[in-house]
Amino acid sequence: MRRWWRTGATLLLGGGLGASVNRLLGDRGRQHQEENPGLLSRVPVIPVPTVQASELTVSPGSSGAVMKYGFPSLANIKTRESYVTSYDPRTRTASWVIERLSPASLSGPADRKFCDFKEDESVHVFHRATSADYKGSGFDRGHLAAAANHKWSQKALEDTFYLSNVSPQNPHLNQNTWNNLEKLCRSLTKRYLNVYVCSGPLYLPRQEVDGKLYVRYQVIGRNHVAVPTHFFKVLILEQADGRGVELRSYVLPNEAIDEKVPLERFLVPIETIERASGLLFVPNIMKRTSGLQAITAK
Amino acid sequence: MRRWWRTGATLLLGGGLGASVNRLLGDRGRQHQEENPGLLSRVPVIPVPTVQASELTVSPGSSGAVMKYGFPSLANIKTRESYVTSYDPRTRTASWVIERLSPASLSGPADRKFCDFKEDESVHVFHRATSADYKGSGFDRGHLAAAANHKWSQKALEDTFYLSNVSPQNPHLNQNTWNNLEKLCRSLTKRYLNVYVCSGPLYLPRQEVDGKLYVRYQVIGRNHVAVPTHFFKVLILEQADGRGVELRSYVLPNEAIDEKVPLERFLVPIETIERASGLLFVPNIMKRTSGLQAITAK
Numbered sequence: 001m002r003r004w005w006r007t008g009a010t011l012l013l014g015g016g017l018g019a020s021v022n023r024l025l026g027d028r029g030r031q032h033q034e035e036n037p038g039l040l041s042r043v044p045v046i047p048v049p050t051v052q053a054s055e056l057t058v059s060p061g062s063s064g065a066v067m068k069y070g071f072p073s074l075a076n077i078k079t080r081e082s083y084v085t086s087y088d089p090r091t092r093t094a095s096w097v098i099e100r101l102s103p104a105s106l107s108g109p110a111d112r113k114f115c116d117f118k119e120d121e122s123v124h125v126f127h128r129a130t131s132a133d134y135k136g137s138g139f140d141r142g143h144l145a146a147a148a149n150h151k152w153s154q155k156a157l158e159d160t161f162y163l164s165n166v167s168p169q170n171p172h173l174n175q176n177t178w179n180n181l182e183k184l185c186r187s188l189t190k191r192y193l194n195v196y197v198c199s200g201p202l203y204l205p206r207q208e209v210d211g212k213l214y215v216r217y218q219v220i221g222r223n224h225v226a227v228p229t230h231f232f233k234v235l236i237l238e239q240a241d242g243r244g245v246e247l248r249s250y251v252l253p254n255e256a257i258d259e260k261v262p263l264e265r266f267l268v269p270i271e272t273i274e275r276a277s278g279l280l281f282v283p284n285i286m287k288r289t290s291g292l293q294a295i296t297a298k
Numbered sequence: 299m300r301r302w303w304r305t306g307a308t309l310l311l312g313g314g315l316g317a318s319v320n321r322l323l324g325d326r327g328r329q330h331q332e333e334n335p336g337l338l339s340r341v342p343v344i345p346v347p348t349v350q351a352s353e354l355t356v357s358p359g360s361s362g363a364v365m366k367y368g369f370p371s372l373a374n375i376k377t378r379e380s381y382v383t384s385y386d387p388r389t390r391t392a393s394w395v396i397e398r399l400s401p402a403s404l405s406g407p408a409d410r411k412f413c414d415f416k417e418d419e420s421v422h423v424f425h426r427a428t429s430a431d432y433k434g435s436g437f438d439r440g441h442l443a444a445a446a447n448h449k450w451s452q453k454a455l456e457d458t459f460y461l462s463n464v465s466p467q468n469p470h471l472n473q474n475t476w477n478n479l480e481k482l483c484r485s486l487t488k489r490y491l492n493v494y495v496c497s498g499p500l501y502l503p504r505q506e507v508d509g510k511l512y513v514r515y516q517v518i519g520r521n522h523v524a525v526p527t528h529f530f531k532v533l534i535l536e537q538a539d540g541r542g543v544e545l546r547s548y549v550l551p552n553e554a555i556d557e558k559v560p561l562e563r564f565l566v567p568i569e570t571i572e573r574a575s576g577l578l579f580v581p582n583i584m585k586r587t588s589g590l591q592a593i594t595a596k
Binding site: 074088089090091205215217218220224226271274276 | 371372373374386387388389422424425501503510511512513514515516517518522524569572573574575576577578581
């Protein structure tokens, strides 16, 4: 049975551990309902830029519109034609990328045959990934903001080919389950007024034989581009009738996944992603709506 | 023989790989002298705040003064009484901490017996280290900005006990070689007008049996505080006669080190730290001086 719950103004701030790869599956379906309503007033909350109704009049995928529910962090922000990203110079890939999808942004004349992956020259050469780093690594250049989400403009489509919008991704995952999740995001634009999608890498700890927890991830190429252990996608789904927003958050391991496994199996509580990534989503969303539904595991 | 070289306006921007633990020793003494003078004009440089001569009239260890040579990154900056830090919410420890030492900041009435480690409440509870995380871990709570550098003010001394200024550190390293390096920094205040010290953690890759490079580090406690594989200290030494600055950069492994090994053995080219940490030091320093001497390995 799928469980939906209404968090309202009281958030689910569990006292649980940060996410570890071993605990993700175990966490699913468990509800840390330790309530701590005073907490938000004590901790810093990343400011939410004010976005007026006029956002609805800008270009379909305009990056300005993705600010509506705030940014999960404020480091090294880069604004592109149709998405906004925060770059991590240590791992040589994004910390997160936010897009806003709507039927208008998904269709258009843009053609990816005119696109090729390119270095992000706004990143210092010491901290910049190149296509050579990926060559022979066994990993795909996996888009974070998906190319097919930005067909409304050739420039927007091309911007998704910056290597700062890319992470080393298991080819099977990239071409199957991750691709299916991207398709799901696009299909949700039929049901919701707007679909905000935030994607990024995770580096989750795992218990080793000595009983201790270790984060371990490969780095590839001359520039030591980090290979995430997992990827997240956080979907902020804006209801058409102003009833608020729904939140769906997924974590997928960076490995081949049998396509028969339903995507719902990868739903996790948003807290899992907030703890593991160092990012915050809910405090910002709560500034914009008191009606927040979190959809987690079955 | 110790090698000193004058970089002047042309920086040593080697085409080498990022630092890996295996290569650190090998890199020492090798000079990547591939010159690329046009590079600095192409890449973004973190702005250097303007600091006037009036900085010399402020309190001995005032945090405003540490800005003189810019910040190595701009994410999550926190200004304390006597140091400035950038916090990494994913690893639950600082990315870097900058202090300015002078004879006046090193002496005073402050007493550490009135100090105790404390949580940094400016950090969200999901991303905050606690003393409980360290308990039973086998690691010391290792100061990044050293307590003994801030005796000029009780508040300044107390600020060094925030757990955001602390990383899990091998106890032998903390109490011996790292402590010796801190003492060296203090002793240099006798020879230089000002001693700027930037300290931080590193997570360096290592080649494993499959021939691939992996970053692997332990995380401790309920909050998964990252245990750095190495620590760096970058010393910006301001010459009294206005002849410019000297740069010394050290990398020490987070393990017991025989005290007989001289500290000079841990000198590395600054590029090693800039590549591995995702930070930049030299572009900022070069905005303030054309006379930069880098002191690296013997």
